[in-house]
Amino acid sequence: MSSFVCLSPDRIMLSFCSNRILRAPSSLSLGTFIEHLPTFSPSASTFRRINRKAFTTNASLSTPLIEALSPRQKEQIDLYVDTLLQWNQKMNLTAVTEKSEVMERHIDDSMAIIPPIQTYLSQYGTSFDDLKLVDVGSGAGLPGLVLAIACPGWKVTLMESMVKRCAFLEHTAGLIGLSNVRVIRGRAEDFGQDRSTREIFDVAVARAVAEMRVLAEYCLPLVRVGGLFVAAKGHDPALEVRRAEKAVSLMGASILQICSVESHGPYGQRTAIVVRKDNPTPRKYPRDPGIPARLPL
Incomplete structure (x- = not known):
């Protein structure tokens, strides 16, 4: 069995997808997919307890996460x-x-953030079936494209600033056949101040983009109050998360958990840092492009 461990805030001394919409064929229903996912069940009354329920990622197509997909979805992942x-x-x-x-390093790792998203949104009575999710700094489409394949009911926005990578994302989404994906080109700082994208997403995700202090300013202005920001990180992000506590708070949010995902790969554990948006982000954030990275909060 796999393991999914949540480290409480007390334990670490702080609180651990162009505007073109493309077409897709029908896939396995989200409800059926979720039923087959490994479970992750923190305490219903508090997030300050360590939960040792587990789940693991493996390096082959036979992992539980991959096996829960329909044949069509497996073909899409392969393509x-x-x-x-x-x-x-x-x-x-x-x-x-x-x-x-x-x-091993990308597909299963990307899918591993689905259970914590499901769990924490359900704690606040939010529907899991028709989420609006944004993948900030999507790059190669990780995790955004993978999530769009696995959860066809989600509306996934892939945000990327580089023209060539946007071309790859649009080409690949069209080739795979995804109607639930749009690609937008630009910087997170600009989209965070744009009324059409500010505070409209249920969930923002980021993987291999920047440190947490910077990611907080990139991602949280895009998330609605009551929504989540989930950052995929390495095996020991406690210090990075502690340093980001101020930035997260300034964005109107709080850190819920660091969820550790056990991995059988050569690079060991991965973690998902789960942040809840409690209040609207002040209008002065995000700051102008480049400033968050040069002068982290």
Whole structure:
């Protein structure tokens, strides 16, 4: 069995997807998919307890997360990985060059954030079936494209500033056949101040983009009050999270948990940092493009 461990705030001394919409065929229903996911059940009354229920990612197509997908979804994942590796020969999308390693380091790892999203939203009575999710700094579409395949009921926005990567994302979404994906090009700081994208998303996710202090300012202005920001991080992000506590608070949010995902891969544990948006973000945030990265809060 796999393991999914949540470290409480007390334990670490602080609180651990162009505007073009593309088409897709029908897939396994989200409800059926979720029923087959490994469970993750923190205390219903408090997030300040360690929960040792577990789940693990593996390096092959036979992992529980992958096996919960329909045959069509598995084909979409396979086509995505092949396209990623083909495009990677002419542009920098990933340092990984082997298909098995992409499955291990990227696909399962991306899908691993689904259970904590489901769990924490259900704690606040939010429907899990028709989420509006934004993947900030989507790059190669990780985790956004993977989440769009696994959860076809979600409306996934892929936010990316580089033209070539946006071209890859649009090409791949069209090739796979995803009607629930749109790609928007630009910087998070600009979209965070744009009324059409500010505080409209149920969930913002980011993976391999920046440190938590910077991610908080990139992502939280995009999330509605009561929504979540989930950052995929390495095996020991406690210090990084502690340093980000001020930035998270300034954005009107609070850190709920650091959820550790046990991995059988050579790079060990991965974590998902779960942040809840409690209040509207002050209008002065995010600051102008480039400032959050140069002068983190």
